[in-house]
Amino acid sequence: MSSGEEITHAIKRQQLVEEIKKQGITDERVLRAIAKVPRHKLVPPELEDWAYENRPLPIGEGQTVSQPFTVAYMTQLLDVKPGMKVLEIGTGSGYQTAVLLEMGAKVFTIERVRSLYLSTIEKLKALGYIPAYAGYGDGYQGLPEYAPYDRIIVTAAAPFVPQPLIDQLRPGGKMVIPVGKDVQEMVRIIKLPDGKIKKEIYDRFVFVPLLPGKE
Numbered sequence: 764m765s766s767g768e769e770i771t772h773a774i775k776r777q778q779l780v781e782e783i784k785k786q787g788i789t790d791e792r793v794l795r796a797i798a799k800v801p802r803h804k805l806v807p808p809e810l811e812d813w814a815y816e817n818r819p820l821p822i823g824e825g826q827t828v829s830q831p832f833t834v835a836y837m838t839q840l841l842d843v844k845p846g847m848k849v850l851e852i853g854t855g856s857g858y859q860t861a862v863l864l865e866m867g868a869k870v871f872t873i874e875r876v877r878s879l880y881l882s883t884i885e886k887l888k889a890l891g892y893i894p895a896y897a898g899y900g901d902g903y904q905g906l907p908e909y910a911p912y913d914r915i916i917v918t919a920a921a922p923f924v925p926q927p928l929i930d931q932l933r934p935g936g937k938m939v940i941p942v943g944k945d946v947q948e949m950v951r952i953i954k955l956p957d958g959k960i961k962k963e964i965y966d967r968f969v970f971v972p973l974l975p976g977k978e
């Protein structure tokens with residue numbers, strides 16, 4: 764791609780950042796990551812022109828990448844610091860993965876749709892985004908091999924908070940997960956240093972469902 768097109772994309776990304784700032788995103792590290800990640804390289808090629816619209820987009824296999832505002836909202840709630848171990852459930856397009864990597868997190872990501880996982884990993888690698896672990900797995904079980912995690916982010920609608928994810932969270936850790944059936948409430952679970960659970964409830968969103976098992 765010509766550098767002219769790259770500049771056009773960078774300008775569109777900056778406009779997107781201004782838009783999500785107006786919607787209430789204040790965390791500079793999140794805004795910087797959104798300003799950097801080439802979303803147009805992670806959505807299907809035919810949707811490239813829509814990549815910097817603030818809307819969800821289809822990514823194949825009946826799945827969608829969330830609206831940039833939603834990604835920013837969840838990432839802000841997650842409160843990620845460089846070097847933290849973050850488990851992401853639902854790799855999807857890899858956009859959220861790239862945002863977390865851009866913020867300096869060590870990202871462990873799992874996806875239940877094999878074809879999606881395989882194609883996304885290739886795209887991420889080509890862009891220089893290398894997760895600590897990317898695999899084909901069932902988010903309801905988490906990823907016990909590498910637990911505990913400082914942060915866990917679930918990017919699909921969960922009917923309940925899966926217990927294995929709570930177990931895999933480090934004391935002092937935080938998890939952001941949309942919970943509900945047709946409409947989801949954004950829930951932030953904080954595991955206190957003594958292991959007790961604190962639950963905070965935020966705004967409502969609509970996600971594709973967290974489906975049971977691997978496809």
Ligand code: SAH
Pocket residue numbers: 826827828829852853854855856857858859860873874875876879900901902903918919971972973974975976
């Ligand atoms: N983070 C993604 C969001 C994609 S949508 C992005 O930025 O594009 C949610 C994803 O979660 C879909 O790809 C879907 O296949 C996946 N998913 C649904 N249920 C799952 C489960 N039980 N385990 C792992 N991934 C799951």
